[in-house]
Amino acid sequence: MIEEERRVDYRRDEKRRKENGREEERIEERKRRYKRRVEDRRGEEMTKEETWPSALSVTRYSIAEEMERGSVVANLAADLGLEPGGLAQRELDVIIESPLRIFNIELGITDINDNAPHFRRDRVELDVSESATPGERFSLPNAVDPDVGVNTIKTYKLSVSEQFTIEIQTGSDGTQYVDLVLTQSLDREEKAVHNLILTAVDGGVPVRSGTANIIVRVQDTNDNPPRFDKQIYTVNMTENSPIGTLVMKLNATDLDEGVNSEIVYSFTLYTSEKTQDVFALNPNTGEITVKGTIDYEDMKFYEMHIEARDKGIHPLLGQCKVVVHVTDMNDNYPDITIQSVKNTEPRLYLTM
Numbered sequence: 326m327i328e329e330e331r332r333v334d335y336r337r338d339e340k341r342r343k344e345n346g347r348e349e350e351r352i353e354e355r356k357r358r359y360k361r362r363v364e365d366r367r368g369e370e371m372t373k374e375e376t377w378p379s380a381l382s383v384t385r386y387s388i389a390e391e392m393e394r395g396s397v398v399a400n401l402a403a404d405l406g407l408e409p410g411g412l413a414q415r416e417l418d419v420i421i422e423s424p425l426r427i428f429n430i431e432l433g434i435t436d437i438n439d440n441a442p443h444f445r446r447d448r449v450e451l452d453v454s455e456s457a458t459p460g461e462r463f464s465l466p467n468a469v470d471p472d473v474g475v476n477t478i479k480t481y482k483l484s485v486s487e488q489f490t491i492e493i494q495t496g497s498d499g500t501q502y503v504d505l506v507l508t509q510s511l512d513r514e515e516k517a518v519h520n521l522i523l524t525a526v527d528g529g530v531p532v533r534s535g536t537a538n539i540i541v542r543v544q545d546t547n548d549n550p551p552r553f554d555k556q557i558y559t560v561n562m563t564e565n566s567p568i569g570t571l572v573m574k575l576n577a578t579d580l581d582e583g584v585n586s587e588i589v590y591s592f593t594l595y596t597s598e599k600t601q602d603v604f605a606l607n608p609n610t611g612e613i614t615v616k617g618t619i620d621y622e623d624m625k626f627y628e629m630h631i632e633a634r635d636k637g638i639h640p641l642l643g644q645c646k647v648v649v650h651v652t653d654m655n656d657n658y659p660d661i662t663i664q665s666v667k668n669t670e671p672r673l674y675l676t677m
């Protein structure tokens with residue numbers, strides 16, 4: 326184990342030595358080149374135009390001698406109009422007049438972490454179906470940070486969520502792409518909107534970050550049937566209740582949204598024709614009203630089997646039963662009813 330570490334250390338040191346060697350060679354070569362240039366020009370009558378025909382502008386700085394170490398001389402990037410990305414390493418020629426000498430100076434310019442990661446769109450709305458399956462991915466915007474190296478974007482973080490996480494993919498050019506990944510099924514009826522915060526973090530010291538609000542709107546699917554609050558409703562009705570009398574109003578509920586929650590009521594096939602002649606059911610309001618004669622002597626009770634169906638593309642339904650008990654109005658008193666019977670001579674019936 327220790328032996329292994331030593332070997333790694335040795336290799337690292339050797340690599341560093343090689344790199345240093347190469348660097349020294351480069352510096353030596355540069356020194357030789359500039360020595361030749363200075364010698365070539367020595368003795369010539371040098372004017373600025375002749376010496377630097379391609380230099381369109383000359384940037385001069387005056388530096389007082391014995392300036393304190395670490396003093397800021399100039400903002401070279403701003404003066405030369407350079408982007409931070411192009412600043413990592415620059416070669417400069419420095420001319421000192423009388424006597425004329427030219428120095429080539431290589432400046433290593435250190436980027437400072439003065440930019441925070443920034444999202445071009447700080448609010449993103451995503452529509453995700455309630456029926457989306459865990460593992461589904463949705464693209465999120467990435468942030469930009471004009472700094473370079475460690476000072477640019479390092480990673481992304483997502484606020485705590487039970488249903489979502491992020492996965493970062495790195496493109497061939499090093500750009501990071503962020504995917505929102507569903508980790509758990511959604512239920513619009515439980516939570517219709519998820520507010521998430523995506524944070525881009527850079528690797529600078531101190532760390533800087535930028536955020537974007539990710540608003541996930543859960544789109545409804547028809548996953549709830551209409552429900553009645555009871556399976557059986559019992560109603561007492563007196564016989565001969567006038568036509569139009571309200572028996573009851575059904576009120577099934579459906580937790581879904583829009584047409585997925587709109588309900589249509591109807592009698593099922595288990596409701597007899599006779600019952601359907603006596604009672605009317607409004608398909609939209611769920612109101613049951615009297616439409617025929619309720620006669621105790623004819624029927625002591627009626628049974629209506631009713632279904633509520635939603636208007637979803639794949640409709641779901643709920644069922645209930647309404648039992649109407651007919652109460653006799655004439656328990657103790659004789660009653661005379663005159664009935665006209667078709668195609669026969671009028672007759673008088675006396676019923677008790």
Ligand SMILES: [Ca+2]
Pocket residue numbers: 438439440441442470471472476477478527529533
């Ligand atoms: Ca930065």
Ligand SMILES: [Ca+2]
Pocket residue numbers: 455511512513514515548
């Ligand atoms: Ca649901």
Ligand SMILES: [Ca+2]
Pocket residue numbers: 547548549550551579580581585586635637641
């Ligand atoms: Ca529904």
Ligand SMILES: [Ca+2]
Pocket residue numbers: 455513514545546547548549580581582
């Ligand atoms: Ca739903």
